[in-house]
Amino acid sequence: xxxxxxxxxxxxxxxxxxxxxxxxxxxxxxxxxxxxxxxxxxxxxxxxxxxxxxxxxxxxxxxxxxxxxxxxxxxxxxxxxxxxxxxxxxxxxxxxxxxxxxxxxxxxxxxxxxxxxxxxxxxxxxxxxxxxxxxxxxxxxxxxxxxxxxxxxxxxxxxxxxxxxxxxxxxxxxxxxxxxxxxxxxxxxxxxxxxxxxxxxxxxxxxxxxxxxxxxxxxxxxxxxxxxxxxxxxxxxxxxxxxxxxxxxxxxxxxxxxxxxxxxxxxxxxxxxxxxxxxxxxxxxxxxxxxxxxxxxxxxxxxxxxxxxxxxxxxxxxxxxxxxxxxxxxxxxxxxxxxxxxxxxxxxxxxxxxxxxxxxxxxxxxxxxxxxxxxxxxxxxxxxxxxxxxxxxxxxxxxxxxxxxxxxxxxxxxxxxxxxxxxxxxxxxxxxxxxxxxxxxxxxxxxxxxxxxxxxxxxxxxxxxxxxxxxxxxxxxxxxxxxxxxxxxxxxxxxxxxxxxxxxxxxxxxxxxxxxxxxxxxxxxxxxxxxxxxxxxxxxxxxxxxxxxxxxxxxxxxxxxxxxxxxxxxxxxxxxxxxxxxxxxxxxxxxxxxxxxxxxxxxxxx
Numbered sequence: 001x002x003x004x005x006x007x008x009x010x011x012x013x014x015x016x017x018x019x020x021x022x023x024x025x026x027x028x029x030x031x032x033x034x035x036x037x038x039x040x041x042x043x044x045x046x047x048x049x050x051x052x053x054x055x056x057x058x059x060x061x062x063x064x065x066x067x068x069x070x071x072x073x074x075x076x077x078x079x080x081x082x083x084x085x086x087x088x089x090x091x092x093x094x095x096x097x098x099x100x101x102x103x104x105x106x107x108x109x110x111x112x113x114x115x116x117x118x119x120x121x122x123x124x125x126x127x128x129x130x131x132x133x134x135x136x137x138x139x140x141x142x143x144x145x146x147x148x149x150x151x152x153x154x155x156x157x158x159x160x161x162x163x164x165x166x167x168x169x170x171x172x173x174x175x176x177x178x179x180x181x182x183x184x185x186x187x188x189x190x191x192x193x194x195x196x197x198x199x200x201x202x203x204x205x206x207x208x209x210x211x212x213x214x215x216x217x218x219x220x221x222x223x224x225x226x227x228x229x230x231x232x233x234x235x236x237x238x239x240x241x242x243x244x245x246x247x248x249x250x251x252x253x254x255x256x257x258x259x260x261x262x263x264x265x266x267x268x269x270x271x272x273x274x275x276x277x278x279x280x281x282x283x284x285x286x287x288x289x290x291x292x293x294x295x296x297x298x299x300x301x302x303x304x305x306x307x308x309x310x311x312x313x314x315x316x317x318x319x320x321x322x323x324x325x326x327x328x329x330x331x332x333x334x335x336x337x338x339x340x341x342x343x344x345x346x347x348x349x350x351x352x353x354x355x356x357x358x359x360x361x362x363x364x365x366x367x368x369x370x371x372x373x374x375x376x377x378x379x380x381x382x383x384x385x386x387x388x389x390x391x392x393x394x395x396x397x398x399x400x401x402x403x404x405x406x407x408x409x410x411x412x413x414x415x416x417x418x419x420x421x422x423x424x425x426x427x428x429x430x431x432x433x434x435x436x437x438x439x440x441x442x443x444x445x446x447x448x449x450x451x452x453x454x455x456x457x458x459x460x461x462x463x464x465x466x467x468x469x470x471x472x473x474x475x476x477x478x479x480x481x482x483x484x485x486x487x488x489x490x491x492x493x494x495x496x497x498x499x500x501x502x503x504x505x506x507x508x509x510x511x512x513x514x515x516x517x518x519x520x521x522x523x524x525x526x527x528x529x530x531x532x533x534x535x536x537x538x539x540x541x542x543x544x545x546x547x548x549x550x551x552x553x554x555x556x557x558x559x560x561x562x563x564x565x566x567x568x569x570x571x572x573x574x575x576x577x578x579x580x581x582x583x584x585x586x587x588x589x590x591x592x593x594x595x596x597x598x599x600x601x602x603x604x605x606x
Contacts, residue, residue, distance in 0.1 A: 022082060030092065031343055052304070057115075063083055106201045127152060129151060131150075203347045219235070290302050309326055321561070367601050371392065406490070425455075476489065489509075506561045
């Protein structure tokens with residue numbers, strides 16, 4: 001008992017010292033969740049809800065960090081201090097708040113041990129996302145590299161592991177921000193206006209997972225409501241002709257369908273005649289139990305979920321091409337959501353915070369979110385699946401673009417990226433589509449925003465549609481327009497306007513609004529704040545919003561099938577959010593907002 005008390009005292013003392021050493025960097029505004037950070041349990045939720053195993057270990061928390069010159073050989077022998085993972089080094093919640101830039105590299109170091117029960121298992125090291133180029137060592141053994149700032153990746157580290165005692169994990173990151181051609185979204189070295197603080201390094205959960213010698217690596221889930229079929233492609237680490245793949249589908253605890261395959265074939269499952277369809281008004285999800293069997297025994301199994309739903313286009317009684325959900329027209333309406341946080345930058349300070357923005361979007365009466373030039377952690381998409389929010393997923397922009405001609409079909413010279421830049425775009429876009437494919441909420445892929453980085457648009461739009469024919473393709477939201485993809489997307493600020501029309505595709509208003517209001521004590525900077533138009537009270541902002549909404553309503557009859565309002569929250573010096581950047585003030589009258597939004601969302605069902 002005395003030994004137990006002594007070790008408990010040591011643990012409490014260590015945690016107390018760590019708390020004393022870590023504190024948020026800087027003095028800018030923060031969300032309420034920043035005050036609740038527990039460095040012993042940072043973002044403790046399971047990070048991959050679309051494919052769940054019981055055993056895992058979270059590696060978030062305090063790591064050592066160092067910033068060195070690019071190309072300096074060898075792992076640093078000394079480190080600069082501690083950083084709270086998974087918050088980017090520039091963020092307040094990292095406890096560091098330093099910029100890195102293209103001429104320096106960011107290093108991380110920590111130790112970890114594994115449970116004795118895992119000793120016969122393979123061990124995978126997972127990174128939710130690291131921006132941008134990552135190299136990883138375990139016990140001074142190089143285990144892998146990755147480029148791309150928005151997608152998960154993992155390495156089998158079994159051969160480098162010590163099964164007893166501590167293991168040393170070292171990560172090196174290089175991120176050129178806007179000095180490079182890579183997809184980066186709104187990050188720039190000199191933030192101003194619509195451009196924001198850089199995000200360098202680890203910004204999503206790092207975790208360990210034990211797996212069997214032969215295991216499931218991914219699921220590619222495809223519903224087909226017209227054939228009453230659910231297809232599940234079960235990907236594994238290697239091909240074995242004696243494998244049997246089995247998928248059981250549950251409605252709650254009740255088994256409703258099952259399917260099996262061998263030789264790596266897709267498991268095609270006949271669903272019951274009375275299937276429950278997913279929609280914003282009824283976001284029903286089936287539970288999946290997926291098993292990999294060999295020799296009559298279960299080798300690996302994972303839990304997942306699926307929804308029966310369909311995204312398509314079709315003509316209404318007046319011949320206007322409309323967006324459809326489950327073969328019925330639906331006006332899709334939602335905010336431009338950039339997913340930035342004053343304390344964590346790309347990283348929400350808590351899962352509750354991540355959910356909060358989506359729940360408020362639902363409460364405001366929207367049925368869609370345009371996820372703007374950023375990819376979120378997996379849990380964000382699961383929250384959208386569960387709440388019933390359709391997602392338009394942007395490709396994060398990068399590199400340079402051609403002249404922007406948004407008010408007519410493009411007749412200029414198409415932009416030419418370097419071979420390296422083009423290859424980078426194609427690789428990262430495919431990885432984004434792959435990691436998000438199975439989430440039911442994804443309804444539209446958006447390869448380009450405006451003309452930023454736009455190149456070979458018809459080819460990219462066609463490839464996107466071929467690679468995933470189950471979703472719609474918005475080839476360039478507000479960008480240089482070509483007759484390709486499923487929709488023509490216009491941007492107009494501040495009021496809605498339809499200055500082009502395409503009779504063969506759906507017509508959508510991809511951005512409008514931007515009504516600004518500087519709310520004292522809830523702003524990023526005391527000066528430089530801006531919106532497309534600015535007002536000084538909630539009443540004035542609400543009235544302007546309703547005025548634009550009524551104008552939009554009149555344009556629906558003329559052909560608009562969707563619209564995106566800018567934006568969910570203020571972001572740094574942009575003050576045109578429905579909420580302040582710290583999420584502490586809702587700027588508009590919530591009841592009036594929900595009422596007018598409901599009128600728009602229901603406009604095609606009247």
